[in-house]
Amino acid sequence: MKTRPIAMTIAGSDSGGGAGLQADLKTFTSLGVFGVSVVTGLTAQNTTGVSSIFKVDPSFVSSQFEAIMSDFEVKFGKTGMLAEEDIIKVVAEKMKEYNLKLVVDPVMVSKTGYPLIDDKAVEALKPLMKEALISTPNKYEAERLTKERISSIEDMRRVSKKLYESIGNVVIKGGNMFGVDIAIVDGQEVELRSQKVNTQNLHGSGDVFSASLVGYLSKGIPLLQALRQAKEFTYFSIANSLSIGKGKGPVDPFSNVEAITEREEGRKTLEELLYFMENSKPLVKLLRDDFKVNVSYLTKYGDVISLAGGLIKYLDKVKIDGPLLVNVENEISKISRRTGRRINVLLPFSPSILKKAESGIIKITESGIEGDAMVYGGNLLLMASTIYEMQNKLEVLWS
Numbered sequence: 001m002k003t004r005p006i007a008m009t010i011a012g013s014d015s016g017g018g019a020g021l022q023a024d025l026k027t028f029t030s031l032g033v034f035g036v037s038v039v040t041g042l043t044a045q046n047t048t049g050v051s052s053i054f055k056v057d058p059s060f061v062s063s064q065f066e067a068i069m070s071d072f073e074v075k076f077g078k079t080g081m082l083a084e085e086d087i088i089k090v091v092a093e094k095m096k097e098y099n100l101k102l103v104v105d106p107v108m109v110s111k112t113g114y115p116l117i118d119d120k121a122v123e124a125l126k127p128l129m130k131e132a133l134i135s136t137p138n139k140y141e142a143e144r145l146t147k148e149r150i151s152s153i154e155d156m157r158r159v160s161k162k163l164y165e166s167i168g169n170v171v172i173k174g175g176n177m178f179g180v181d182i183a184i185v186d187g188q189e190v191e192l193r194s195q196k197v198n199t200q201n202l203h204g205s206g207d208v209f210s211a212s213l214v215g216y217l218s219k220g221i222p223l224l225q226a227l228r229q230a231k232e233f234t235y236f237s238i239a240n241s242l243s244i245g246k247g248k249g250p251v252d253p254f255s256n257v258e259a260i261t262e263r264e265e266g267r268k269t270l271e272e273l274l275y276f277m278e279n280s281k282p283l284v285k286l287l288r289d290d291f292k293v294n295v296s297y298l299t300k301y302g303d304v305i306s307l308a309g310g311l312i313k314y315l316d317k318v319k320i321d322g323p324l325l326v327n328v329e330n331e332i333s334k335i336s337r338r339t340g341r342r343i344n345v346l347l348p349f350s351p352s353i354l355k356k357a358e359s360g361i362i363k364i365t366e367s368g369i370e371g372d373a374m375v376y377g378g379n380l381l382l383m384a385s386t387i388y389e390m391q392n393k394l395e396v397l398w399s
Contacts, residue, residue, distance in 0.1 A: 004032060004033060004034040005032075005033045005034065005215075005218035005219050005220075006033070006034045006035075006036060006072050006073060006074050006075075006218065007028050007033045007034070007035055007036070007074070007076050007077060007078075007211075007214045007215055007217075007218040008035075008036050008037070008038065008068065008074045008076070008077030008078070008100070008214075009021045009024035009025065009028075009035060009036075009037050009038070009077065009078055009080065009211065009214075010037075010038040010040060010061075010077055010078065010079045010080065010082070010091055010102075011024055011037070011038075011039075011040060011078070011079065011080025011081055011107075011207070012039070012040050012041035012042065012043055012053075012080055012081035012083070012107075012116070013039055013041070013042045013043060014043055014045055014204075015042075015043060015044055015045055015046070016045050016046040016047055016203075016245065016250075017250070018047065018203040018204045018245075018249070018250025018251075019110070019203055019204035019206075019207050019250070020043065020080055020081065020204075020207060021037045021039065021080065023204035023207040023208055023211065023250070023251075023253065024037070024078065024080065024207055024210075024211040025037065026253050026254060027207070027208050027211035027212050027215060027233075027253040028211060028214075028215050030253045030254055030256055030257045031212060031215035031216065031219070031233075032219075033215045033218050033219065036068050036072055036074060037064075038061060038064040038065055038068065038091075039056055039061075039064065040055075040056055040061055040080070040081060040082055040083065040087050040091075041053055041054060041055045041056055041081055041083045041087075042054040042056070043081075043110075043116075045110065045114075046245055046246075046247065047203060047244070047245030047246060047247035047248055047249055047250070048245070048246055048247035048248075049110070049114060049247065050110050050114035050116075053083060053116065055083045055084055055087070056087070058084075058086040058087050058089070058090045061087055061090045061091070062090050062093075062094065065090075065094040065098070069094075069098045074098070074100065075100070075101060075218065076100070076101050076102075076103070076133075076214050076217045076218045077095075077100050077101070077102050077103070077214060078102065078103040078104070078105055078210045078211055078213070078214040079091060079102060079103070079104050079105055079106075079107075079128075080105055080107050080207060080210075081107045081116050081117070082107075082117070082121065082125065082128075083116060083117055083121065084117075084118070084120075084121050085120045085121050085123075085124040088121060088124040088125060088128055089124065091128060092127065092128045092131065095128070095131060095132075096131070101132075101133045101217070102128075102131075102132040102133060103132065103133060103134055103135075103136060103210050103213050103214050103217075104125070104128055104129045104132040104134075104135040104136070105135075105136045105137075105206060105207065105209075105210035106122075106125050106129065106135060106136075106137050106141050106145065107141075107206070107207075108122065108140065108141050108144060109140065122144060122145070125145075126145070126166070126167060129167040129168070129170075130166070130167045130168055132167075132168070132169075133169065133217075133223065134168075134169035134170060134171060134183075134185065134213075134223065134227075135163070135167060135168075135169070135170050135171075136170075136171050136173060136206070136209060136210045136213070137163070137170070137172055137173070138172070138173040138175060138206055139156070139172065139173065139174060139175060139177065139178075142156075142159050142160070142163060142172045143159070145163065146159050146162050146163060148162065150172075152178075153174065153178055153180060153182070156172050156174055156178065156180075156182045157182055157189070159172060160172045160182045160183070160184050160189070161184065161189075163184075164184040164187075169183075169184065169185050169186065169223070170183065170184055171183035171184075171192070171227060173206065173209065175202075175205075176196050176197065176202070179193065179194065179195070179196045180192065180193045180194075181193075181231065183227055185223055185224055185227070188224075190224065190227065192227060192228060192231040194231060194232070194235040195235070195239075197235070197238045197239050197241075199238065199241050200248050200249075201238075201241035201242060201243060201248055201249035201250065201251065202238060202241065202248060202251060203247075203248050203249060203250040203251065204250045204251050205234060205237070205238055205251045208233070208234050208237050208251055208253050209230055209231070209233075209234040210230075211253075212229070212230040212233040212234060212253070213226055213227060213230040215230075216229050216230060233253070233256055234251070236255060236256050236259070237251040237252050237253045237255060237256065238251050239255075240252050240255035240259075240301070255301070258301075259299065259301040259303065262299035262300060262301060262303070263299060263303050263305060263326055265299075266297035266298075266299055266303070266305040267297075267305055267324055269297055269343065269387050270295055270296075270297050270305055270306075270307075270324055270343075271324070272387055273295055273343070273345075273387050273390060273391070274295065274307075274311070274320055274324075276387075276391055276394075277293075277295075277311060277318060277345075277394070278311070278318050278319070278320055280318070280394070280395075280398075281316070281317075281318075282395075282398040282399075283318050283394065283398055284313060284316055284317070284318060285352070285398050286347055286348070286350065286352075286353075286394075286397060286398055287311070287312070287313035287318065287347075287348070288313065288348045289313055291348040291379075292309060292310030292311065292312055292321065293310055293311040293312075293345065293346060293347055293348075294306055294307050294310040294311070294330065294331070294332040294345070294346045295307060295311070295332070295343075295344065295345050295346075296332045296333060296336045296343070296344045296346075297342065297343055297344075298336045298337065298340065298341065298342050298343075298344070302337065303326055303327055304326070304327055304328075304332075304333040304336050304337060305324055305325070305326050306324070306325065306328055306330060306332050306333055306336075307320070307321070307322050307323070307324060307325075308322035308323055308324075308325050308328055309321030309322025310322065331346065331376075331377065332344060332346045332381075335376050335381055339367070339369060339374065339381070339383060340369070341383035341384070341385070342384070342385050342386075343383070343384045343385065343386070343387060343389075343390045344381055344382065344383050344384075345381070345382040345390065345394065346376070346379055346380070346381050346382075347379060347380045347381075347382060347397075348379055348380070349375065349378060349379050349380045352397075353380055353397060356396065356397060357373075361396060362393065362396060362397070364380075371383075372384075372393055373393075382394070382397070
């Protein structure tokens with residue numbers, strides 16, 4: 001029977017879908033983890049801001065825990081918006097009762113600046129963080145917890161040590177301001193670095209980080225490695241964030257899955273194209289003994305699948321030389337990224353192809369952005385959006 005690891009989110013609902021428990025559940029699913037949820041509050045919000053908050057009664061928070069834990073085996077969970085002291089107390093009690101290993105994301109303010117927690121709740125968070133596996137405050141939250149100012153990476157190190165001494169394992173997220181997170185786990189300081197991304201679409205980034213951390217932990221990955229993988233997962237989600245809504249758009253945890261799916265789709269497409277080419281005897285007319293034809297597939301994430309070797313002429317047949325690989329540095333990969341066309345075949349230029357171009361049967365352009373093909377390094381790059389379009393163009397060339 002099929003099962004999945006189970007992870008819990010204890011968080012508020014974002015009606016706009018970009019943050020809160022919605023972001024958590026999307027992240028769990030993207031990692032192949034089954035998500036269960038304890039709803040602590042409801043927000044009326046979108047990409048431009050939060051207009052109101054409805055706090056769930058603490059007794060109902062308790063009831064949700066009991067319903068979940070009586071039926072599911074949950075070892076790891078994460079918190080998001082815990083809007084008041086009484087809710088935090090219930091979470092702390094249930095964490096101990098069910099021996100839950102929690103990642104505490106001390107959410108205090110929305111990305112648009114709306115306060116989600118009062119001062120009493122901030123103080124109530126500290127004992128919960130002390131009992132947690134790790135806490136993941138951002139710069140602002142770390143400042144509020146310690147009443148210390150963070151204006152540099154050295155400040156992050158200093159404040160992370162202060163937090164570690166008071167609450168235990170911690171990672172302070174530096175965000176785009178610093179491009180680095182500082183973690184201290186069991187006394188070991190670790191820097192988590194990524195490239196800065198030039199975007200305002202950061203809604204839900206903190207939720208995705210803590211949720212992916214819990215997802216990896218639920219899959220049995222040790223904490224330090226889970227932190228590194230969560231950083232990579234979140235970076236990719238930010239780099240492929242969505243420009244939807246009228247305000248600050250959400251990050252996209254699904255992009256991590258879609259990028260893999262696109263690569264596999266590209267591989268299958270090229271396998272079908274190569275089968276067609278290898279079994280089309282007229283293709284031999286377009287080949288030369290001293291030239292390896294190559295094929296490529298460009299995904300919308302910029303990955304290029306191509307042959308490690310190429311297609312070669314062997315007597316009167318077409319033979320495939322080498323496997324299909326992702327992001328091999330070869331000529332067809334470089335030109336595919338430049339033109340942005342999905343399916344490409346690099347062929348030797350020939351008088352017969354020139355005649356087809358002169359008669360208008362195929363359109364050769366300089367940039368390759370429009371038309372059927374372009375001349376590259378004295379050779380021909382044939383381009384298409386679908387495999388059927390490419391097959392038709394090849395048949396036109398050898399007819």
